[in-house]
Amino acid sequence: MGKPEVKRDYTLGERLYLVEIVKGLGITWKHFMKNFRASLQKGPHTVPTCWQYPWDKREISPIFRGEHMLLLDEEGREKCVACGMCQRVCPAKCITIKRGKVKEGEEAKYAGKTYCASFEIDLLRCIFCGLCEEACNKGAIVLGQGYELADFSRQACVADKKRLIGNFLRAKEEGRLKPKRPPVPVAGAKDAKAAGPQKAKSAGGGQGKGLKRGV
Amino acid sequence: MEAWGVALIKVVFIWAWTLIIATLMTWVERRGSAMIQDRLGPNVCGPFGILQPLADGIKLFTKEDIVPEKAKKILFALGPIMFALPAFSAYAVIPFGDKIVIGGKEIILQVADVNIGFLYIMAIGAMSVYGIVVGGWGSNNKFSILGGLRSTAQLISYEVPFGLALLSVVIIYGTFSLREIVLHQQGTFLGFLPNWGIFKQPLGFILFIVTAYCEANRVPFDLPEAESEIVAGYHTEYGSMRLGLYLFGEYVNMYTLSALMVTLYFGGWHIPYIDMSKFLGPVAYGIASFLVFFLKTCFFLWLFVWVRWTVPRFRYDQVMSLGWKSLIPLALLNLFITAFLVQLTI
């Protein structure tokens, strides 16, 4: 197993270490000056390519797959009917649902005939893949933008129904609800055309705003 | 008695000063490297994060002190001390300014102006090998030992060109006293150039700076602690303040070497074409010379940082062959040329 002989010619400039090193120093100096100037102009704590997390939060994509939320419809009724689709499709098996029958007089609270008596997502298990959102044909579960999930104990990282609905209410208040994704046009399907025109504002929405850096 | 007092003040002052500079250097290095890398660096700790070294220090002070069971206890304990001591002591003979006159008494801004200052630096430099070797060997960890071996080989190899480069300086100035060397660099030479060592010894300076980087274990010669190869090198097993001494000693070394560069090659406290002592009062002149010297030193400190974050690292055998096959012949050549020119111009 002979290793091939390697012969490469070095140019004179390469041979002398210093030339390239000085060039390299030039590049790093440029970067340094750029950042230094920026910090002179915009205050000492800024560099154009750095988001300072707790104070200067970066705008994240509206469809970011963060902490889940359970949606309420316009009349404030819970959308989830505890059909278990999300549970079944979840690859991490982190959703636990208890189904309850809607009793007389409670219709104002729930949209369907059944509801989830408890709905727990083990966030520590969840891999935020979004399959549950896709599977739910009621549109009841949606992945929100929450990402500050760290906590001290395992129990604190299990999101129960209250927290999930709370997430939704907060997101609604702050106007951070996810834009509705139009159905994807399917080949050969008749309704592909119908789905077409409204496609203009598709997923993602924003014109790449939030892609700017720094302050 | 008075002399003792002055000496004591100078000793304490320069010791504290070295300490402060080294501390600040860690901050400068971290912020500077961050800026170079489009980052921010520590900035939550005090204004501009300047208290970061302090926090690190406190953290290290209150960290548990582990002595590995396989370690050779005495050597393990001696390692950091033997590393830090030479590092801290080396500055004793380097001037940090010209002189200051207070109350009619002239005080030279140097801890000890000895007639062998030059060799003192070399001897102390040779001693710093022990700290690494003893620490690495004492840890009894393969990475440490490898780091220790590497660094020994590397440090001693570069001591030769280091010494030879300095030899040329000695030939030119004919003294071992660093203060006298600075005094020699006043004025101009050939009519227009400042009478600085760099212009008399351009090749020597390059050799010196390269070897200085090696002696300080800085990139591109940071093999003894090459993070990606041998974890943390010779100080893999060290934590708490012992580690602190190692890290600290490195910065002190950098400071000493930078000051040495200024002293030997960049005219110490002199500003070219301007004689500060002519128009400044004795006190002001002292302070000014101190500041000039310090600013020049800062540049070289910065250079250390700057180069560190620009170039990759050598491999062991490349360090060796660079040292022995390029630097030493070059240093000999330089010595020869210097001797020749001095002989001609005498």
Added chain:
Amino acid sequence: MDPYFIVFFIMALGAAIFMITAKDALPSALGLLTVFIALSALYLHLSAPLVAIFQVSIYAGAILVLIVFVIMLLTVPSERFQLFQRNMSYRIMGAVLGALMTALLAIGLKGVKDIIYKREIPEGFGHPHLFGDFLFRDYLLHFEVASVLLLVALIGAIYLSKKKA
């Protein structure tokens, strides 16, 4: 009594004794290092700063480094042979001889006072300039011979360690 001398006297002596009694080679080398440093301090006292510095930079910084290097390469701490010679006669012989030498030398001291007279030490004695001058004037040839000696040593060492075992 000169405290400076006493301190380093004790330091050198203690370190030397530690050196020959230490179990492992590396602590022993550190003992030797201490001896060197103490001696170098004494040289300073003897108005030989250059020698003092050379003591540190050559003995401590080069010769001992090489020895330490070899210690790191060769010694295996798990290899625990006896500290001292097994042969009793060696030991006794060593001790006796050593003591004898010391005694002899010390006895020689008795006459010292008569031979040596302390001259007035001239100004600048031991200054590097003087040293260089002296070296150049009187010992030029020795100097060259030393360099050749070193060259030969170098060649010998390389030859020996490159030789296929």
Added chain:
Amino acid sequence: MMSGFETIVMYLGMSFVAVMGMLLISHLLGPFRPKPKKTTTYECGVPLLDPSEKRYSVKYFLVGVLFLVFDLETVLIYPLAIEYKALAQYGWAIFIEIFVFVAVLLLGLVYAVKKHAIDWD
């Protein structure tokens, strides 16, 4: 008069005291919670494959020898170098002296390089 050397010794003593003080403070302030395995040798998280008390390659040795000789020669020139300017007035003797010295040094280096004493393999 205070000689420079005594100041240096003072400086050394001060460094020593400070370094020891640092270690002492750290020793006092640091917690101490011995636990099994805490003091085992770190080897990337696995137990020792084989003891680290082994002989390392002798190849490092030659560098040491080379260094010893070269360092010594360098140091030997120092006393001459300091007087170089003064001695140069007597003619070229000193130059030749240094030249010969350097040549001998170079000879050794050439021999070492020829013998691959510096190359790793």
Added chain:
Amino acid sequence: MGDFTMFNGLTGYILLASLLFGIGAIGFLTRRNTLILFMCVELMLNAVNLMLVAFSHFRADMAGQVMVLFIYAVAAAEVAVGLAILIALFRHVGSVDVTRFDALRW
């Protein structure tokens, strides 16, 4: 011990030198680790150096100091060659125990 009253004088130095020399000699003859033997030799050389410097000081004669310089050269040469021999031996014997180096030829 009337002669030692001037302890800081020449006699003190000679005493130290002879003691060091003796210790070195004892170590050299009794220790088994070859490396320590080397160190003992160095110690003995150092004792000689000390003597030279001391005499040079008290006689105000530079020759002693210059002599020391040459001793350095000799010591270095000795160590370089000696250690090289040691390593060559070591390759055969596999130990630095001096009692193992008993074959005159290998």
Added chain:
Amino acid sequence: MADNKDNNSGVIKGPGWILTKLEWLINWGRKRSPWPFPYGTACCGIEMMATLASGYDMARFGAERVSFSPRQADILLEAGTITKKMVPVLRRIYDQMAEPKWVIAMGACACSGGVFRSYSTLQGIDKVIPVDVYIPGCPPRPEGLLYGLLKIIERIEKDHPLYKEAMKFKESEGGRICNF
């Protein structure tokens, strides 16, 4: 397992102003200089790198000097899957870390095994080492990690470094409380 973690819950009787200040100082130092041991084993490790890199720059919190030697690290930043084959390694590294030490479990795998409910994956590192902060996500955004770091800092602030020692001392030395 979590022996040294949660025993500071008891009410602390003020041991004096100096001690309090000293504790504050020590805590300040510790929280401002949390050197991580980046134990990135899988995808989360990549995101951890992104956190260390320019955009998010964990160095701002002083966590710049990533130490790959457990002796020098304060926080074990476990990012990624721990398989059963890896368990002893993790445990050993945790053991070798010097006190005080904290552990962040980053990502679903480290916290609970995540999607890998399989024969070879450890279902959460808290089975072998005590965890201080869990960060859900797969992988968590760098912001999520930084938030976790802030949580650790929060935890450090509440620590009583000296008092705990005093307690230990008391236990072992028969009621002698050392006064600082």
Added chain:
Amino acid sequence: MQLLERIKGCLGGLIIDISEFHGDIAVEVDRFKIVEALTRLRDDESLSMNFLSDLFGLDNKAFYEKPKKKAKKGDAEGEEEEKPKELPPRFEVVYLLLSLKTNERMMVKIRVPEDDLEVSSVTSLYKAATWPEREAFDMFGIRFKGHPNLKRLLMWDDFPAYPLRKDYPLEGRGEERSLVYGD
């Protein structure tokens, strides 16, 4: 000429079964002749399958049991007594070959019965098979004769089971690696 024909021409009598599915050709050969078959395929001018893309094992246990259930549900077959002996060998080893010359791929497979889990190694032909064979040993327990270093690859050395076999539960049988290993 079509790949199928060329393969048939090349291997000839070595072929036990050959099938094509969505363009992928799978050839089954005698398990004792695998080295010969691969050598022929490699050295054949028109094929020159000189690149071993992958090699892995496969457990057919569940697969063979399935038709039985179907048969019960369905109506066609009446034989209820299916003897286990009549099942084809339980394990398969699949070799994925690629010709760098013609950019064609094919699969070669051999069947290994449960009671004689030994096949000859192809590491002498393709170095690339070194780890895949170890993995197949690790995961299925198939032993490769002539392999230079056949030991577990992915699981630790004293892992008691072969995890990819169909009768091994996904979440394992609770094997834990001891925390105190090695010292």
Added chain:
Amino acid sequence: MAQDYVKINIGPSHPAMHGTLRVIAETDGETIINAEPEIGYLHRGVEKLAESMTYHQFIPVTDRLNYCSAIPNNVAYEMAVEKLMGIEVPEKAQLIRVIMMELSRISDHIVCVGILGVDIGALTPFFYLFIQRETIYEMFEWYNGSRLTNTFGRIGGVEAPLFPGFEQKWIEFKPELMKAIDEMDKLLTHNRIWMDRTIGTTAFSAEDALNWGFTGPCLRACGVKRDLRRDEPYCMYDKFEFDIPVGKYGDVFDRYWVRMIEMYESIKIIDQAIEMYKALPDDAPLMAKVPKILKASEGEIYSAIESPNGELGFYLRGDGSDKPYRLKIRPPCYMVYQAFGELVNGEMVADLIACLSSLNVIAGELDR
């Protein structure tokens, strides 16, 4: 001979070992006499897991294989399932796949080259590249909501069209990316230290490489011009124009250099793909018609794509149910890494690290 070889254990938790690899190297001083890689520290049982998951559920798991570039893994898996079931993917979906795959190829190469730099001691270029990678992440995130583990695509197509600002974003991003790569190039490629470290280290001949099953950049570095995108075109790659860079000696430098050039080529491909994408009507289909519950017939297929690391193949066998009967992943770096001992023997310890980083071994797909 009395001198022993020292066994150095490098990894698993070693700075250069990506957390999970382990090499046991016997060394003679600095020279490696014998190096043996040990893997399995990230064996998560993915193949077993696949057997208990539906075809659809498994997509998120494929993200976690090669986590430096999840998208090619997703696509490779989806293509395998599509091949098994005979599904034709619409053109527009293919174009989106191409764009995303090339973006993630760039991001993968960025990680590889950046880490190579870090391991050789040059930290700064890593940061320059990583900040560009952040933008790529951003594009992914705005496309489907995740930065790293994208769960991109669905069986039969993709889940969404490109977001409206995509092209604009790309146009803005492209010069910055090129600048960053240029800077890396200027900082390293001609730097003598870098050249000394990389040229000639762990060179490998083409025959050996083929015998060991090398693919991708590592193979191309050895001088074999093989790229599945050209040789077995999929996803309309035959419609794009791009070069395939090849090296000569297969040393670290060549691998580095091939990756650097490939980044430029990927940029070219993305440019072309965006043009083609724009030419398609807005409502062109993105998904093939697939049944709600995917069930494969009995049969076995193998389908491979050129992932950033090389040939990434999925062998699938269906048994008529909605779960794969057997899924075998052919990860590219698995084959490369098994030759690691061969590669580094006789080199120096520092080269081991450089070599490892230049191979871009991703433990996730290595151990599965």
